[in-house]
Amino acid sequence: MHVKKTLLCSCLLTAFSSLATDNLTGGDPLTPYQWHLHNSGQQGLGATAGKAGADLNLLTTDLLGIKGAGVTVTVIDSGVELTHPDLVNNIAPGSLNLLTGGTEPVDNSGHGTAVAGIIAAGADNNLGGRGVAPEASIVGFNYLDAQSMSGWLQSHGLPVNGAASSRVYNQSYSSKPAMFADSDGELSLSLQLKEQVMRNVSLSSNNGLGALFVKSAGNAFKYYDTFIGDSEFRVLPFEQQQRFNNAGLPFHNANLSADNSSFWNLVVSAYNSNGRLASYSSVGANVLLTAPGGEAAGQQAGIITTDLSGCENGFNSTFSNTDQALQVSGLDASCEATAAMYGTSAAAAAVSGAAALVMSANPQLDARTVKHILATTARKIDANHSGIDLSFTDNSGNQLSYNAIPGWQQNAAGYNFHYFYGLGTVDVDAAVAMALQTTASLPALQIAGWHSNNTALTIPDASVAGVQDSMQLTDNLTIEAVQLKFSVTHQRMRDLAIELISPAGTRSVLLSPRTGVLNVTGDTVHNAVLLSQHFYGEPAAGEWQIRVLDTDSGNSQTLVYNKDTGLLSMNDTNNSTDGILQSWSLRVYGH
Known part of the structure; x- marks a missing residue:
C-alpha cells in the first residue's frame, strides 16, 4: 500500500x-x-x-x-x-x-x-x-x-x-x-x-x-566577537591599511x-x-x-x-x-x-x-x-558566482595569484558544490x-577509522606551490562526508589555505586564507578537525592529497578590540620560520 x-x-x-x-x-x-x-x-x-x-x-x-x-x-x-x-x-x-x-x-x-x-x-x-x-x-x-x-x-x-x-x-x-x-x-x-x-x-x-x-x-563573514579568557573582543581583518578589508574572503570559517x-x-x-x-x-x-x-x-x-x-x-x-x-x-x-x-x-x-x-x-x-x-x-x-582569487606578494617581490575560493564546481558523482x-x-x-x-532508505551508515600520516613537512612561506602529501584509502564506501584532522606549527595561521583532493580529482578548499584565527597560546594547532561536504557521492577508495599553502609574506593583520584594552594589532609580523605540517588524518562517513 x-x-x-x-x-x-x-x-x-x-x-x-x-x-x-x-x-x-x-x-x-x-x-x-x-x-x-x-x-x-x-x-x-x-x-x-x-x-x-x-x-x-x-x-x-x-x-x-x-x-x-x-x-x-x-x-x-x-x-x-x-x-x-x-x-x-x-x-x-x-x-x-x-x-x-x-x-x-x-x-x-x-x-x-x-x-x-x-x-x-x-x-x-x-x-x-x-x-x-x-x-x-x-x-x-x-x-x-x-x-x-x-x-x-x-x-x-x-x-x-x-x-x-x-x-x-x-x-x-x-x-x-x-x-x-x-x-x-x-x-x-x-x-x-x-x-x-x-x-x-x-x-x-x-x-x-x-x-x-x-x-x-x-x-x-566580515568580523566576529569572541571571548579570550573572560573578556569579550571584536576581531576584524586589516588588509591594505583598511579595517574590515579581507580581500573579499570570509573572515571566520564555519x-x-x-x-x-x-x-x-x-x-x-x-x-x-x-x-x-x-x-x-x-x-x-x-x-x-x-x-x-x-x-x-x-x-x-x-x-x-x-x-x-x-x-x-x-x-x-x-x-x-x-x-x-x-x-x-x-x-x-x-x-x-x-x-x-x-x-x-x-x-x-x-x-x-x-x-x-x-x-x-x-x-x-x-x-x-x-x-x-x-x-x-x-x-x-x-549560479554565476565565479569564486575569489587572492593576490599576494612572495618573499622575492613577485605578485602571485591563488584561487582561494573556486566558483561552482561539479564533483565526480555529479553534485554541484560551492564554498x-x-x-x-x-x-x-x-x-x-x-x-x-523513494521506497527504500540509504544503506546502513559506515564510519571508517582514522587514516593518518605523521611525517612532518615544511610549508614554504608565501608560495602558491605550498606543500603536498598523499595517502591511500581502501575504504570501499560511497562518501557522505569526509573529516580532516591536522596538526600544524605556524606563527600566522591566517596565512594558510588547506585543500583536500579526492581520488577522483575533486578539489575542496577546507580552510580559505585570511581566516581570522588568533595564535594567542603558541604557534601550534593540535588535532584540529575540518569537515567537507564537497565529495558527496564519490567513492572513497584511492589516493587522497592534502595541499597546504602560505599566502602572505606579512602584509595583512588582524585587529582585536575591547573597550578596556582598546584596538590591538595581532599577527602583524610575518612568521620568522616556515611552518610545518606535523600530521594529517582522514575519516570517511558513508555507505
Whole structure:
C-alpha cells in the first residue's frame, strides 16, 4: 500500500506542478511578503524588490496539502512563546525551561519565537504570515539561557524522563572560536559525549527512523566577537591599511566550531532576497545546504515571522524602529510579527521546516535518507558566482595569484558544490517529489577509522606551490562526508589555505586564507578537525592529497578590540620560520 500510495502522490505532484499559482494558498496578511516562501520579485516591507525564484520553491507541495503534519521539530534556542496565537495550535508536549524545570521555556529576546515561526507558524488563520511547515509541531527549550552539559543533553534528545519524539532538532545558534579546538585535548570528553548522543538520536530514535540535526553556520563573514579568557573582543581583518578589508574572503570559517565540523549536524549558510550570499553569512566546506536568511532592516528584505506578543516586547515594539515599515503598514496592529528577522538562524529554521515537509510527505523515510534527498535535489543559487582569487606578494617581490575560493564546481558523482552554498539551496518541491518516489532508505551508515600520516613537512612561506602529501584509502564506501584532522606549527595561521583532493580529482578548499584565527597560546594547532561536504557521492577508495599553502609574506593583520584594552594589532609580523605540517588524518562517513 505504501508504494502504491507514494506513486499516486508523485503523479499528483507532477500534475499539480503545472497548476500551482504564483501565490500560496490562504489569506494570512503577511504571507504575500514572505519572499523566502515564494519570491516573485515582490516589494518587501520597507525593502526593494528581490529576485524572482530565490526562495524555497514550495508552491506545489503546499497545493498538495503537504504541510508538515505528524512531524515534531525541537527548537533549541532562547525559548519559545508557547502561547503565541500563531504558534499555540502547533505546540507539542515536551517543552522545558532549563532554568526553572518548568514546562514554559520563557523567551526573553524573541529569537527562539521567531525561529519557531519560520518553521511552523500556523497558516490560514488570518494572523501574520505562516511557517514553512505550518502543520508541524514545535517543542521549545531555552538552552541559550542555560548552556550546561545537562541542558545540552536534555534539549538535544536525551531527556531525563521518557524518550524524545522529535524528528528535527533546530539549532539556530553558533560559536565563533578564535582558535581551533584540540579534538583530542581537554574538551575531547565533552565532544565525544555530544557526538555519541547525536549519533544515537540521529540513527536510532523514533523507532529507528532517527532525527535530523540542523545547524546555522554563523554570522561572521566580515568580523566576529569572541571571548579570550573572560573578556569579550571584536576581531576584524586589516588588509591594505583598511579595517574590515579581507580581500573579499570570509573572515571566520564555519568549520572552526567543533559543533559545525561534526558529521551529525546539517550546517546551513544564508542567502538574501536577491539570491546572493547574505552579507554576514559564515561559510565553509562543511556547509551542506543554503537557504533564505535575509538581511538586516534596510534596503534588502528580512524574514517575516512570529515575534513576542505585544507592542512592548520583541523586535517589533514601540521602543524600536526596526519594524517601522511593518508598523506603518497596518497589517500587524497587535505587534505579533516581525519583518526584521535575519541570519543563518533564519536559514537553519527554513531547512528544518523543509525537512519536516519531506518527512510529512513520506513518514517512513529515515533521517539520513531525508538529508540525502535534500542534498540530491538542491539547486544552484547565485549560479554565476565565479569564486575569489587572492593576490599576494612572495618573499622575492613577485605578485602571485591563488584561487582561494573556486566558483561552482561539479564533483565526480555529479553534485554541484560551492564554498559559500554547499550543494545548493533547498528545493522543497523537488525534494518532496523525490521523497514520494523513494521506497527504500540509504544503506546502513559506515564510519571508517582514522587514516593518518605523521611525517612532518615544511610549508614554504608565501608560495602558491605550498606543500603536498598523499595517502591511500581502501575504504570501499560511497562518501557522505569526509573529516580532516591536522596538526600544524605556524606563527600566522591566517596565512594558510588547506585543500583536500579526492581520488577522483575533486578539489575542496577546507580552510580559505585570511581566516581570522588568533595564535594567542603558541604557534601550534593540535588535532584540529575540518569537515567537507564537497565529495558527496564519490567513492572513497584511492589516493587522497592534502595541499597546504602560505599566502602572505606579512602584509595583512588582524585587529582585536575591547573597550578596556582598546584596538590591538595581532599577527602583524610575518612568521620568522616556515611552518610545518606535523600530521594529517582522514575519516570517511558513508555507505
